[in-house]
Amino acid sequence: MTDSSMTNYEKIPNARLLELLAEDHELQKLEAVTKALGSETRLKILKFLSVHTSTVMEIAEALGLPPSTATLHINILENAGLIKTDLRPATRGLQRVCARVYDRIIIQLPAYLETAETPIEVSMPIGAYTQIQAIPTCGLVGELGIIGHLDDPSAFYEPQRIYAQLIWFRRGFLEYHFPYRLPPGSILNEIEISFEVCSEAPLHHPDWPSDITLWIGGIEIGTWTSPADFGGERGMLTPAWWDTQNSQYGLLKVWKVTSTGSYVDGVQVSSIKVKDLPIKPGEPISVRIGIKENATNVGGMNLFGSKFGNYPQDIVMRQYFKRVGKE
Structure with a gap:
């Protein structure tokens, strides 16, 4: 396969969601x-950045602003986490490239939730799979280099796999066992799983859909279609030795199973409820991520760890619970 053609600045994927809670611990944000x-x-500026990344000078020229004024506004947006910037080589020196981070913002107003408890969070390295x-x-790489041999399934059993920071395959799945950490006398309200992921094309491709499915305890939670295999522009965390023509970053997807159904980034994907999950004290919580054999779009999968891509996290599970007997 040949390299896919790329424009100077890749189109920005949409449907990225920021959720804020109007409480003291998030007041500064x-x-x-x-x-x-x-x-x-x-x-x-946010509207201008909705479909592509741009330099500070491009933003200033498009909006008729002095560069110093554009820089001031960009700094405020970056401090709020609404855009990210990166320095890239230019003809003369470096240029500051800006990208929008979110497409939707939801602010939840404060309320008394007497039964709410702090969720329990478990971060699982992507190389800690059990199956x-x-x-x-297919292949896997660590922060410093390739693990085993590319396109060799036996590489996935190398001892160094635990240090993997990027795992990919055309078809298949990864399964992880998370610990049950609910305290005695409590019940599970919601379970949330987030990870950075995208499709897997030869090198990379901006239009490469792939149906990625999540299972918990052997129960299919739902399927999300990744739009592309993102590359050609280095991920914020991706090491310099990893060629930019390879997969560079993914999208951070948040899966949540609640008392009303299952959701990806707040969009319902199935009617599976938390009570339907076979989660028991003393037993592992199995989580499988992969491509179904009968998927409509078999476009593979890239799974990113905390030191590759754009998001400094591994696979994160949050277990939300309440104490039995509380109203």
Whole structure:
């Protein structure tokens, strides 16, 4: 296969969601976001960045702003976490490239939730899988280099696999066992799993759909279609030795199973409820991520660890619970 053609700045994928809770522990973040949004100029910058990344000079010229004014507004947006910037080589020196991070923002107003408990969070390295099926093209790499041999399924059993930071395959799945950590006298309200993921094409491809499915305890939670295998532009965390023509970053997807159904980024994908999951004290919580054999779009999968891609996290599970007897 040949390299896919890329424009100077890749189109930005949509449907990225920021959820904020109007409570004391998020007050600083909330104030920064609302301040950033309270300017017509900054809203125009966000609109301009909705479909592509741009340099500071391009933004200034498009909106008729002095570069110093554009820089001031961009700094406010970046401090609020609404855009990210990166320095890239240019003809003369470096240029600052800006990208929008979110497409939707939801602010939840404060309320008394007497039964709510702090969720239990478990971060699982992507190389800590307990079962794998990997059909080429496939491979895994660590922060410093390739593990085993590319397109060789036996590489996935190398001892160094635990240090993997990027895993990919054309077909197959990865399965992980998370610990049950609910305290005695409590019941599970919700379970949330988040990870950075994208499709797997030869090298990379901006239009390469893939149906990626999540299972918990052997129960299919739902399927999300990845739009592309993102590359050609280095991921924020991706090491310099990994060629930019390879997969560079994914999208951070948040799966949640609640009392009303199962959701990906707040969009319902199935009617499976938390009570339907076979989760028991003393037993592992199995989580499988992969491509179904009968998937409509068999476009493979890239799974990113905390030191590859754009998000400094591994596979994160949050177990939300309440104490029995509380109203």
